Amino acid sequence: MRFECGDLDRALSTPELMAEAREHLKGCAACRREYRLWTEISAAAKELHEEWESPELWRRIRESIDAEPKPKPIWWKEWRTWAIAAVVLIGVVGLAVMRPWGRATGPASPESSAVELNAGNRDFLTEQALKEVEKTENAYRQSIDKLSKLAEPELSSASPVAVNYREKLVMLDSAISETRANLDQNRFNLRLQTELANLYQEKQQTLRELLTRDQKN
Amino acid sequence: MEGCKRGNRRAYELLYELHAARLKSIAFHLVGSRADAEDAVHDAFLKVYRAMDGFAGESSLSTWMCRILINCCYDVLRKRQRQAEQPVKTEAASESKLPLKLALERALERLNERQRIVFLLFEVEGLRHSEIAAVLQVPEGTSRSWLFEAKRELKRSLMGKSA
Numbered sequence: 001m002r003f004e005c006g007d008l009d010r011a012l013s014t015p016e017l018m019a020e021a022r023e024h025l026k027g028c029a030a031c032r033r034e035y036r037l038w039t040e041i042s043a044a045a046k047e048l049h050e051e052w053e054s055p056e057l058w059r060r061i062r063e064s065i066d067a068e069p070k071p072k073p074i075w076w077k078e079w080r081t082w083a084i085a086a087v088v089l090i091g092v093v094g095l096a097v098m099r100p101w102g103r104a105t106g107p108a109s110p111e112s113s114a115v116e117l118n119a120g121n122r123d124f125l126t127e128q129a130l131k132e133v134e135k136t137e138n139a140y141r142q143s144i145d146k147l148s149k150l151a152e153p154e155l156s157s158a159s160p161v162a163v164n165y166r167e168k169l170v171m172l173d174s175a176i177s178e179t180r181a182n183l184d185q186n187r188f189n190l191r192l193q194t195e196l197a198n199l200y201q202e203k204q205q206t207l208r209e210l211l212t213r214d215q216k217n
Numbered sequence: 218m219e220g221c222k223r224g225n226r227r228a229y230e231l232l233y234e235l236h237a238a239r240l241k242s243i244a245f246h247l248v249g250s251r252a253d254a255e256d257a258v259h260d261a262f263l264k265v266y267r268a269m270d271g272f273a274g275e276s277s278l279s280t281w282m283c284r285i286l287i288n289c290c291y292d293v294l295r296k297r298q299r300q301a302e303q304p305v306k307t308e309a310a311s312e313s314k315l316p317l318k319l320a321l322e323r324a325l326e327r328l329n330e331r332q333r334i335v336f337l338l339f340e341v342e343g344l345r346h347s348e349i350a351a352v353l354q355v356p357e358g359t360s361r362s363w364l365f366e367a368k369r370e371l372k373r374s375l376m377g378k379s380a
Contacts, residue, residue, distance in 0.1 A: 009369055037376060038368065038372055041317075042368075052251060061233065061262045064259065065229060
């Protein structure tokens with residue numbers, strides 16, 4: 001290809017053409033001037049950075065921030081989540097244990113019947129409470145599955161944002177699987193149930209953030 | 218950032234000390250006056266304060282703040298347009314006689330918005346294309362292409378004046 005003056009712009013955006021362009025520049029004063037200007041623009045641009053003292057600006061910003069309602073500290077939210085989860089679980093289990101449900105167990109001595117009845121009721125009712133918790137968890141999981149489907153196009157993108165979200169979700173999924181596996185060993189463990197609920201909540205929040213991040217940021 | 222999320226004023230002051238100079242310069246080139254630039258930076262910091270709790274960290278804090286600032290600059294320009302107080306720009310008698318810096322400032326005003334912002338962020342403020350892409354929420358290649366278009370337009374404009 002014969003390099004002509006009109007090719008200079010193309011060469012400036014295509015590094016492979018720059019060798020030919022340099023050859024052309026040796027013999028063309030007009031293009032040399034144009035090329036010099038191209039490099040001078042970048043150098044001159046650095047001088048356009050504007051700096052000046054603004055002694056009042058931070059004071060103005062601080063006053064405006066002081067006039068704003070104070071944000072709630074992060075620990076407050078975590079504390080609130082734990083407290084709500086704990087109160088709900090204690091309430092459910094407490095109510096279940098105290099409800100006067102009976103179970104016929106056949107002939108036995110009055111003392112042993114009473115003990116057996118109480119133990120039987122507690123097991124049965126705790127099982128009931130657990131079923132409720134598991135039902136709620138299923139509903140939560142279905143809602144998260146729906147959100148995950150909605151977020152699929154966003155997540156499949158190659159952008160750094162999508163990569164970050166994917167990594168976070170993988171971590172959450174792994175923590176959820178681990179907690180679920182532990183719960184399978186000990187289904188009545190309140191701490192594990194609360195932990196699982198928090199993980200689901202975190203996953204739901206992450207998916208919501210991903211779906212609404214354009215509005216937020 | 219954690220300090221800011223807790224509402225710690227000192228953390229915000231540090232944030233200001235770290236970013237204000239660059240943000241003021243960007244705002245100055247977008248709104249055209251120091252007073253308006255300071256207003257835009259003030260508004261941007263207030264928005265950062267209000268939104269900090271929801272900042273998920275998917276972009277860096279500086280690119281997030283830069284994006285907020287650019288929106289604040291547009292708000293300042295819209296407000297100014299509504300109040301019809303846009304200062305009349307004085308045209309130079311002959312731009313070819315101006316030093317390159319001044320001629321470049323004038324030529325920049327004639328670029329379209331996207332070319333101007335990319336040129337300012339890359340050439341003037343030294344942001345990388347990956348950062349500009351995050352600020353403007355466009356692919357990195359688009360940022361490169363807009364910068365090339367901007368420089369080509371500036372070159373044409375300056376060549377035309379000096380021809």
